[in-house]
Amino acid sequence: MKKIGKLLVRLFRQIGLFFDKVLITPITKLIIRFMDLSKNAAKSLDRLSGKKSTLLIVSLILSFIVFIYIDNESNVMIDQYAEILYDQPVTAVYNEELYVIDGLPKTVDITLIGQRRHIFLAKQSPSKGVTVDLTGLKPGTHKVSLKYTQRLKSLDYKLDPSQVNVTIYEKVSENRPLTYDILHQDQLDSKLYISNVELDRSDVIIKGAQYKLEKVAAVKALLDVNDIPNPKAGDITVKDIPLVAYDNDGKILDVEIVPKTVAANVSITSPSKEVPIRVVPKGNLAFGKSIKSITPNISTVTVYGEQSAIDEIQQLDAEIDVKGLDKDKDYNVTLKKPKGITELSVKNVTVKVVVDNSSSKEFDNISITTKNLDSAYKVQAESEEDRQVTVVVKGSEESLNNIKDSDITAYVDLKNYGEGTHEVEVKVTGTDLKLSYASKTKKVKIVISKK
Numbered sequence: 001m002k003k004i005g006k007l008l009v010r011l012f013r014q015i016g017l018f019f020d021k022v023l024i025t026p027i028t029k030l031i032i033r034f035m036d037l038s039k040n041a042a043k044s045l046d047r048l049s050g051k052k053s054t055l056l057i058v059s060l061i062l063s064f065i066v067f068i069y070i071d072n073e074s075n076v077m078i079d080q081y082a083e084i085l086y087d088q089p090v091t092a093v094y095n096e097e098l099y100v101i102d103g104l105p106k107t108v109d110i111t112l113i114g115q116r117r118h119i120f121l122a123k124q125s126p127s128k129g130v131t132v133d134l135t136g137l138k139p140g141t142h143k144v145s146l147k148y149t150q151r152l153k154s155l156d157y158k159l160d161p162s163q164v165n166v167t168i169y170e171k172v173s174e175n176r177p178l179t180y181d182i183l184h185q186d187q188l189d190s191k192l193y194i195s196n197v198e199l200d201r202s203d204v205i206i207k208g209a210q211y212k213l214e215k216v217a218a219v220k221a222l223l224d225v226n227d228i229p230n231p232k233a234g235d236i237t238v239k240d241i242p243l244v245a246y247d248n249d250g251k252i253l254d255v256e257i258v259p260k261t262v263a264a265n266v267s268i269t270s271p272s273k274e275v276p277i278r279v280v281p282k283g284n285l286a287f288g289k290s291i292k293s294i295t296p297n298i299s300t301v302t303v304y305g306e307q308s309a310i311d312e313i314q315q316l317d318a319e320i321d322v323k324g325l326d327k328d329k330d331y332n333v334t335l336k337k338p339k340g341i342t343e344l345s346v347k348n349v350t351v352k353v354v355v356d357n358s359s360s361k362e363f364d365n366i367s368i369t370t371k372n373l374d375s376a377y378k379v380q381a382e383s384e385e386d387r388q389v390t391v392v393v394k395g396s397e398e399s400l401n402n403i404k405d406s407d408i409t410a411y412v413d414l415k416n417y418g419e420g421t422h423e424v425e426v427k428v429t430g431t432d433l434k435l436s437y438a439s440k441t442k443k444v445k446i447v448i449s450k451k
Contacts, residue, residue, distance in 0.1 A: 081119060094137070191304045220246065227241075243260060283323030285323075297352075303344055305343065357396070379446050389444070
């Protein structure tokens, strides 16, 4: 037993010596060596960290590391992109023969969210757009959701709005008379005039919700002069004239009109007439002076326009300002177009005025006439002295010698006068506009009574 014990002690001692030689002693030496190196490195590092160049280099390295990190993170964020598609049309699915819809927006905005390349592909590829399915809904108000169909499933989208309240009405129809309006008539040749428009139908059918049809005051065909090819005098057929429904305030109503367009036979004429130019002097000449002669360089002008206006016009006045005039003078006058007249053959006229010394002449027993008396009344002078007046005419001697009593008119204007006795002003005019006329009697008394 003792031998065995000694063998075991020797065995364990050899094992201890082995581990001491192979592991413990080398590791201990390595630790001591590392500690010696750490002390030397610490002294070197301390000296190195005290230099400015070392700190600068370290700062740059750290900044570069941070930049690389942030750049990697930002690439991930930037890769997520959003783009708005504005005013995308909305299509409703419903029975258009039976119902009409109110409250549904015509367009919505769509926000696409995803990677840029996916959004680009989505914009290039076809889609069914924005739709709302109203199939099966009855008349009344309903809250419905809008849907956007896009083939690329990698994108998210948001609709603005995404839900809306719509009202469904039963569609009704009515017959309405059809009239027309002419647009841009001022762009027609000024010598031409649209005298008549005959539409190919006199009435149309309007469809929609009952409350909207009740607001329709008129349905009109809008004939645009710009749609008439090469307009000239004669009859022209114009097709596809659009129709519009208006309310009492002239606002366009959203109702269905059947048919949507009409045709019309348009009659274009060029009414004209040659009329004399009458020069009308305005104002008083210098004291002691009068007009001897007025001579325009042209005596007539051709007028174009509405036939009714042409029928009424007998002459075209050209006014000149002679206030304070004391010597001969030439006037350049721009002719003005009367109402209903669209064109004049001559735009300007030159008027030569010759001045002479003024004389005067009296014309006795000029009867007084009346103007603008209401047809329900009759009038008479209060006395014999109120029936006639003496008129003083001033002008050049040559003009005075050519005037007669019949060329002078004395009158009283009874507009707005009623039953009773009134003192009214006497006014005088004459055929020769170069002369001035005045009544010696400024006012007369007249009696107005019912017929």
